[in-house]
Amino acid sequence: MAVEISKVIQDWVPNGSKIIDFGCGDGTLLEKLMKEKNVQGYGVEINDEKILSCIEKNVPVIKLDIDFGLNDFELSNFDMSIMARSIQCLKNPNIALEKMLSFSKTCVVTLPNLGYWRCRINLGIGKMPVTPDLPSSWYETENIHLCTIRDFENLCEKQSITIKEKFFISPKNKKGIMSSLNPNFFATEGVYLLEKE
Amino acid sequence: MKIETNIFDFDEGIHLENGTKLISFKLMVETYGELNQSKSNGILLCHAFSGNHHAAGKNADGIVGWWDQLVGPDKAIDTNKFFVVCCNNLGGCSGSSGPTEINPLTDEIYGKNFPQVSVKDWVNSQKMLSDRLGISKWHLIVGGSLGGMQALQWAISYPDSVNKAGILAAAAKSSTQNIAMNEVARESIRKDPNFCNGEYIKNNKKPKDGIKAARMLGHITYLSEQHMDLRFGRKYQDESSKISGDVDFEVENYLQYKGEKFSESFDANSYIIMTKAMDGYDIASDNKMLEENMKNIKASLLIVGFNSDWLYPPARGKEIQIAAINQNIKSSYIVLDGEQGHDSFLFHSKKYSKAIKNFIES
Incomplete structure (x- = not known):
């Protein structure tokens, strides 16, 4: 995860809160949050090697396929759930959002922006986008539900989800002026803090 | 590897969950490695239904211990670093008090009169053994199958005496099947x-x-x-x-x-x-009950399930994990393929051994 993004998420995570990180990878973010924000953290991951790294870091981790595993937390109570660059890999991103906001007060979502200008050029010349940020070919990518910043914000509105904070990333992980002015065109990634009344 | 096999006599006896009392009892105990000065490197292995105290190395009869693939010098449970203890459970037939031993009250063999013991009784007797060894807190208590039930029960019964608990191919209750x-x-x-x-x-x-x-x-x-x-x-x-x-x-x-x-x-x-x-163990008549039972756990948990295990399938471990999360217990749950079905917990595989090693040494 880009340093910028992890900093932003760290700012949003309340001290001492209970959080769950879907697609936690090797546990780097959670380890940091456990150390610096004193959170009670749990990661969800499907890759065995990454799970072993979490255990090595003493980061609690659960092996689950997020697509099927979200139901397991229905009776749980978290302060925050995090889904960094995973929502576009799910079968039903809209249902996933609803679920996460049912068992956690707030939810952090980060997602790649298909509206980024380099993606548009790719599509303009009749090709599926392959960019430094989305490096896989269409037949190899795990991203089955890519969307633009605008699409995502429209979905939030449609599902009555409040966007409490947002933050956009430009190439090289900088918070550029251009990506703030017109994120749907200039941002490679959007980072959202969501809430549902 | 330093191996010692000893009988520990407990003349104070033990009250059992079924209401009866063993006026005295003995445990057959095997240990591997050495206890450090601060007595903080103890690992207790809980055996499954047909296991016994002989967990690692070769005994006098040339029999290799039931968990030799994971316990020994430089193995997942490293006897160079840890003092590893395993006892034959009460009611067993490998030297601890059980149906084949003499009843001190009658001087006859217990036979069918040996009282029905439970997972909780085993844990209580193992706690008495811990006190005898001077180990007030185990670095790890771990077991597979019925042994995993004991590891879980330890964390529940004696929250201050367990640093980490490994619950492998186990469940919070036996299923109907x-x-x-x-x-x-x-x-x-x-x-x-x-x-x-x-x-x-x-x-x-x-x-x-x-x-x-x-x-x-x-x-x-x-x-x-x-x-x-x-x-x-x-x-x-x-x-x-x-x-x-x-x-x-x-x-x-x-x-x-x-x-x-x-x-x-x-x-x-x-x-x-x-x-x-095994059949009688049930700390999870419903999910609420499981959480209630687990609420005082202080140990970190590692719950391992195996996809090929249909006796105690991974979903049983997941129930424990979800309850642990809801009770804010530091707990990890992993599922491995494990070729050997329920028996997978006995065998070394790269990922399995690494998971246990990482858990112990994290």
Whole structure:
């Protein structure tokens, strides 16, 4: 995860809160949050090697396929759930959002922006986008539900989800002026803090 | 590796969950490695239903311990670093107080009169052993199957005495199917004419056929369908190595062999007591109950399930994990493929050993 993004998420995570990180990878973010924000953290991951790294870091981790595993937390109570660059890999991103906001007060979502200008050029010349940020070919990518910043914000509105904070990333992980002015065109990634009344 | 095997006598006795009391008892204990000065490097292994105190290395009879693949110098549970302890559970038949031992009240063999012990009783007796060893807090308590139930119960019963608990191929309760399988096994023992209503020792008999059939059924439940297919397929047994004329297939020969061997060493009353203890364990009559029971746990947990295990499938471990999360317990849950079905917890695999090692040393 880009340093910028992890900093932003760290700012949003309340001290001492209970959080769950879907697609936690090797546990780097959670380890940091456990150390610096004193959170009670749990990661969800499907890759065995990454799970072993979490255990090595003493980061609690659960092996689950997020697509099927979200139901397991229905009776749980978290302060925050995090889904960094995973929502576009799910079968039903809209249902996933609803679920996460049912068992956690707030939810952090980060997602790649298909509206980024380099993606548009790719599509303009009749090709599926392959960019430094989305490096896989269409037949190899795990991203089955890519969307633009605008699409995502429209979905939030449609599902009555409040966007409490947002933050956009430009190439090289900088918070550029251009990506703030017109994120749907200039941002490679959007980072959202969501809430549902 | 330094191995010591000792009998510990407990003249103070123990109150059992069923309301009776053993006025005194003994535990057969094996230890590996050395206890450090601060007594902080202790690891307690809890054995499964037919296991015993001999967990690692070779004993005098040349028998390799049940968890030798994971316990030893430089192995996942490293005896160079940790003082590893394993005892034969009460009611067993490997030297601890049990049906084949003398009842101090009557000076006769307990036989069928040995009281029904439980997972909680085992944990309580192991706690007495810990006190005797001077270990106030175990770095890790770990076990597979019925042993995993003990590790979980330890974390519940003695929250201040467990730093980490490893719960492998286990569950918070036996399932209906588990109980059903065990009952078939017990019935085959009871209906052996040599069982003599449990008094076979007095009558100089041994219900070997019953134990053998029980074990053969057990073995099927410990293995996965795929593993049996790969290992035996539909291959026919060589005439020269057939155990009996009734055998056609290799798998039959294997079960006959395993059953026969087991029936020579295991006690029938122990079989009944151990499986009844397993069936009786239930700290999760519903999810709320499980959470209530787990709320005081202070240990970190590692819960491991195996996809090929249909006796205690991974979903049983997941129930414990979800309850742990809801009770803010530091707990990890992993699922590995494990080729050998329920028995997978006994065998080394790269990921499995690494998970345990990482958990111990994190």
